[in-house]
Amino acid sequence: MATTLHPAKFGPYGGQFVPETLMPALAELEAAFVAAQNDLDFQQEFNKLLATFVGRPTPLTHVRRLSEQLGGAQVYLKREDLAHTGAHKINNALGQALLVKRMGKQRIVAETGAGQHGVASATAAALLGLDCVVYMGEVDIARQEPNVFRMKLLGAEVRPVSSGTRTLKDAINEAIRDWVTNVADTHYLLGSALGPHPYPTMVREFQSVIGREAREQILLETGRLPDTVIACVGGGSNAIGVFSGFVNDDSVELIGVEAGGSGIASGKHAARFGDPARARVGVIHGTRTYVLQDEDGQIAETHSVSAGLDYAAIGPEHALLRDTERAFYTSATDGEALAAFGLLCRIEGIIPALESSHAVAEAVRRAPTMGKDQVILVNLSGRGDKDLNTVISEMGRQ
Numbered sequence: 001m002a003t004t005l006h007p008a009k010f011g012p013y014g015g016q017f018v019p020e021t022l023m024p025a026l027a028e029l030e031a032a033f034v035a036a037q038n039d040l041d042f043q044q045e046f047n048k049l050l051a052t053f054v055g056r057p058t059p060l061t062h063v064r065r066l067s068e069q070l071g072g073a074q075v076y077l078k079r080e081d082l083a084h085t086g087a088h089k090i091n092n093a094l095g096q097a098l099l100v101k102r103m104g105k106q107r108i109v110a111e112t113g114a115g116q117h118g119v120a121s122a123t124a125a126a127l128l129g130l131d132c133v134v135y136m137g138e139v140d141i142a143r144q145e146p147n148v149f150r151m152k153l154l155g156a157e158v159r160p161v162s163s164g165t166r167t168l169k170d171a172i173n174e175a176i177r178d179w180v181t182n183v184a185d186t187h188y189l190l191g192s193a194l195g196p197h198p199y200p201t202m203v204r205e206f207q208s209v210i211g212r213e214a215r216e217q218i219l220l221e222t223g224r225l226p227d228t229v230i231a232c233v234g235g236g237s238n239a240i241g242v243f244s245g246f247v248n249d250d251s252v253e254l255i256g257v258e259a260g261g262s263g264i265a266s267g268k269h270a271a272r273f274g275d276p277a278r279a280r281v282g283v284i285h286g287t288r289t290y291v292l293q294d295e296d297g298q299i300a301e302t303h304s305v306s307a308g309l310d311y312a313a314i315g316p317e318h319a320l321l322r323d324t325e326r327a328f329y330t331s332a333t334d335g336e337a338l339a340a341f342g343l344l345c346r347i348e349g350i351i352p353a354l355e356s357s358h359a360v361a362e363a364v365r366r367a368p369t370m371g372k373d374q375v376i377l378v379n380l381s382g383r384g385d386k387d388l389n390t391v392i393s394e395m396g397r398q
Helices: 020-037 040-054 064-070 089-103 116-128 138-143 145-153 168-181 199-222 237-243 316-323 334-348 354-369 385-397
Strands: 060-062 074-079 107-112 131-137 157-161 186-188 228-232 253-261 279-284 287-292 327-333 375-380
Touching: 020 040, 020 089, 020 168, 020 199, 040 089, 060 199, 064 074, 064 334, 064 354, 074 199, 089 107, 089 116, 089 186, 089 199, 089 237, 107 116, 107 168, 116 131, 116 145, 131 138, 131 168, 138 145, 138 157, 145 157, 145 385, 157 168, 168 186, 199 237, 199 316, 199 375, 228 237, 228 354, 237 253, 237 316, 237 375, 253 316, 253 334, 253 354, 287 316, 316 327, 327 334, 327 354, 334 354, 334 385, 354 375, 354 385
Parallel strands: 074 375, 107 131, 107 186, 131 157, 228 253, 228 375, 253 327
Antiparallel strands: 060 074, 279 287
């Protein structure tokens, strides 16, 4: 196994664009992660907790009725919604929390949009006896009230963020400020495959369990690899996790689905690759990647019905996958995601997260154009309990 963590950059993307005060913490984190990768005891503890606490492996579900209704490819769901806490976020949160114990620190700070990473961080902190502070924008607190209560029940302090757009971007800003101030005893438990090195690579590695399981399960179920793998993309951790299981298989098409919001033309969206007029390479939250920017070069306001996709940038590995055309990126509007949400509820008895509903929407679009002997694998990154208030509100407007 490697003794150093690579890569620090993904082509021209990634890197470390942080205050000098954070460089020792990043070096310490990289060293701890590399050592953990090579430590059989750490790996055994992590894998045991994934099995006995998280409930892995999560199952693969063939959604037969949906496939029949669409009349094309057979659609399978990787059920991250059935992991403990209701989403893929727990995989990475637990891995990082174990590293916090390894580094001898007692306090974690985290950011959250949809609330699932906040819940996962609070859960891991409770399990391992760590102090936990979660930053969350006021807009997201209002639309994700159940998850806010869950975090508090789990012993975390939830700090509202009232600056900027009061969403995920601003929550990350505040978490980083806290980390800079308290770097000696605090770890920033970043929830997605972005930020400064080593986070994008480390988060991918902790989420790669999704891809490993999905690959083994689809081969066992169908006797072949899928034709297409689809995942929603905010920062990009669930997508990079499932993509990692198939990225070396040229026959497998990888599709990331961004938040189309009210439509690209409206400007009210979070589709970084879908809006070339405003998406430019820039530096945000410690990494170089594609960022939605206004005409003055400032970070543009974004919009999505799903709080977890409402972010102006995308993880640096996704930027490279897109540039090299190893993965392709599309978008689904709020309306398309809500329609897919309702369809999966009615046809299959599964309530998906609004984030995951964007990936389902792409499968709904794509499956009818494919043959009945072809296979689509959708990473259902989370469950929709947290989104019921939003869905009720949106349905009331229709």
